Amino acid sequence: MTWLSCLKADAKQSALAAQYALAVLTLAACSPPPRASTVSSDNAPADGAALYEQSCAMCHFNGADSQAAPPLIGSAMVRDHPRALIAAIVDGMRNTSVVNGKKFGGIMPATAGLSDAEIAAVVTFVRQRYGGATEVTTAAEVAATH
Numbered sequence: 001m002t003w004l005s006c007l008k009a010d011a012k013q014s015a016l017a018a019q020y021a022l023a024v025l026t027l028a029a030c031s032p033p034p035r036a037s038t039v040s041s042d043n044a045p046a047d048g049a050a051l052y053e054q055s056c057a058m059c060h061f062n063g064a065d066s067q068a069a070p071p072l073i074g075s076a077m078v079r080d081h082p083r084a085l086i087a088a089i090v091d092g093m094r095n096t097s098v099v100n101g102k103k104f105g106g107i108m109p110a111t112a113g114l115s116d117a118e119i120a121a122v123v124t125f126v127r128q129r130y131g132g133a134t135e136v137t138t139a140a141e142v143a144a145t146h
């Protein structure tokens, strides 16, 4: 039995397991992340969009609900709680996500290897792009949060 047929075997019962398996498979397929374009050694400002593609898009895609992760569009955390979003990126999340009153499950691994400036850039990008926020999150705010 291939993993795909495994996942399809009992869609209802194994929805959560499938979600997790997908996330793990996606992670395995995508690590280590390519970092060449976003390393900050050249002092270029961190590129939030590129960092999103590199560290988040494999699960969150274009911000809509996906099999691997809850939607970012409509998320109160994304819209209103930058500190919680920073914590989610730094520490990961496990079976706590609720968006638009719907409970999501699954495991979001901690995102390793991002500098404070890079976390600030991806938080700013995600909040502006998917949460309609206008504020910019700074590296100093990230440093103060963890």
Ligand code: HEC
Residues within 6 Å of the ligand: 023, 024, 026, 027, 052, 055, 056, 057, 058, 059, 060, 068, 069, 070, 071, 072, 075, 076, 077, 078, 085, 088, 089, 093, 094, 095, 096, 097, 098, 099, 104, 105, 106, 107, 108, 109, 111, 122, 126
């Ligand atoms: C391996 C897949 C994966 C990756 C990579 C990932 N996430 Fe997640 N994310 C998840 C899952 C699964 C959840 C739900 C966790 C839970 O239920 O506690 C989640 C939850 C979230 C939430 C909470 C939404 C809410 O309001 O409850 C936010 C915000 C978020 N992720 C943003 C990001 C950002 C930004 C990145 C990149 C830095 C990222 N995620 C990378 C899988 C992922």
